[in-house]
Amino acid sequence: MSSPDFKQNYFELFGLSPAFAIDSEQLAVNYRQLQRDLHPDRYASAAAHERRLAIQYSAFVNEANTTLKSPLKRAEYLLQLAGMSREEISAQKVDGGFLIEQMELREKLESLPGLVDPEPVLEHLVDEISGDIRNHQAEFATAYSADDLPAAASACVKMQYLEKLLQEAEQAESELLD
């Protein structure tokens, strides 16, 4: 499968400067404009090879948008642009306090099936995790703009942990209640 050579990084593609705080309105506007021109539906009656190319371009634009739209993915991407590999990011140490908090949150999650009415507890848990995620996003933004990559990577790892936990909480919700 040949694919077009996309040299631009995702920030350049949308005309944004590479930073954790981005203008999400501008991202959305530029994203829609690019898809208006490149989406395969625009090539519905074009020749097969051109449709294939449109799928690849459109997929690239989608990937770029997905990456920049999500705070966690954007943080990972910024670290990668700064030269850190995925492995280097996940090898970053986090403090013991954070790990203990994680275990407590996880215990709460695991105790849910034994409760008579798990719904309000679960809702509270989801709110708590979401709040923690926002705190670590702020931590990342500060460290990244101060060029402190190890600290930024550490905040990023915490965001990863919490996102995973949030997903598990959502999975638990559909299993417990439906």
Place this chain on the structure above:
Amino acid sequence: MALLKIAEPGQSPLPHQQKRAVGIDLGTTNSLVASTRGGRTEVLLDAQGEFMLPSVVSYADAAGPVVGAEAREAASEHPADTLVSVKRFMGRGRLDSTEEAERSHYRLADNSEGMVRFVTASGEISPVEASAAILSVLEARARETLGGDIEGAVITVPAYFDEAQRQATKDAARLAGLPVLRLLNEPTAAAVAYGLDSREEGVVAVYDLGGGTFDISILRLHRGVFEVLATGGDTALGGDDFDAAIVRWAQELGELGQLQGGQYRALLALARAAKEALSSAESTTLDLARVVPGAAPLSLDREQFELLIQSLVKRTLRACRRCLRDAGVDEVDNVVLVGGSTRVPLVREAVAESFARQPLADIDPDKVVAIGAAIQADILIGNRPDGDLLLLDVIPLSLGLETMGGLAEKIIPRNTTIPVTRAQEFTTFKDGQTALALHIVQGERELVSDLRSLARFELRGIPPMVAGAARIVVTFQVDADGLLQVYAREETTGVESSVTVKPSFGLSEDEVTDMLQASYSYAESDKLARQLAEQKVEAQQLLEGLHAALAADGSALLSERECQALHEKMSALAELLAGEDLPAIRASADSLGRASEAFAARRMDRSIREALSGVSLETLDKRMDKEPGQ
């Protein structure tokens, strides 16, 4: 003075000739077809003036299938030969279907592999064939109303449909001889029907409760761009479950005992009528004597009915909340109701309360999906050159691969915008391993045994290496219809393999061909003539597209030599088109297609640059829009 326009020889002098395109809502309970004529999009009526075609196909008579109301009337007489709610079986294997089939009193063939089949008086029938029979009736209706063959159709599917169900829907259209422009998610279609007319902006939730499925989608609408933010739902929850709840209640309270197939169908019909009556009346009566002679009538009031369905409605609301969270929005500007089951007052009240909004239902919830599909069909076929509409959809379920220990690795998570391409690297786990078995799965759980198996294929010819040395990149590509292709490539040697995913519970290419042949009894020569005609059309399209592109951008983006090379290949292909040599035309078109790819890529690259320089204008008037409020 206006200048007179003269068309180039060979080009159509009527650039705005309308093509016949339709939107089809292939529903669990009813199916509809709609089309745009003279600027108005309407559902098309049958000879009796009805717009809904009951999705019921009767195979009781060996002379051929009977579709619609007539088939539904035969349901209690021939329960096993009359297929209702066949959509629930699309893309499903036999094991997945036994419970459902038992409820409906169908006989299943015992093929343990491939899609489920029903044993009927007319032989074994797959859900795809039954769906094709429904599509054929709608196609005939459209052909009569629009005065000619249908040139393109957009067919809707529940957003929650998986790969196998989508592929089965496409196969059904192929079997019915309908050219499919696009599969469109039902909620997106509904949003189009509302959004385009009212030039709606903002975040919209589409709550779609049909006969057999529940879908919830959250979309952001902005100047003709419909961006699906998240979608969720339940493929096995719908108004039919409301009917079933009434049936269970009546069976128990009326002490009806064990029911035969025909009796069950009769009770189901009573239950449905009661449910419909309760949408306006406060109470209704089930005449159980029509099921079991001598049984006393049973009265059902709205309060009791609401108790029966309460937990089902709550299930839909929980799915809504999850979907909102996935979409990353706290509130919506509008809620759109789709599907006949949203006529139930409890459903309306619960939705209004949950979203803190009075839901929109100005367009008939039964018609809205077909109308949206017809609008999209009209645009895709090119009838609205200025039609500024773009749909950005998502995949409803995660796609992944089986890894060691029966675990699944997600490659593309659900709610990812399509089209999408994602690659993941794998390696061998044994010394000297020369092949890699890939098992593609769909769903959210971690264990492969809990997931839907989509396809298996093998990458062979890996040169023997020590374990962990091979670098195998597996690429998943999902197109705008939500259909998947998977490629695998060993990076150190370049060994490649690919598969267009034909789901495990789908029909094989051979089966589809056999069915096509059975229905049209093609002779071998007809098949060739058809292939030749199709290839010629495609080659012609390629030439026309390139002519236009070269005229517009050839001198700007290509060197003289590149231009020359393309022109030579184009003349060669044009010459072959006068003849009948299928392999030569195919080879020449392929070669031209490949040669022109770099040119196409340069044009798209330039689009990217131009798009963004144009964007600053949009951003500017966006700011101006905001000004008064700030």
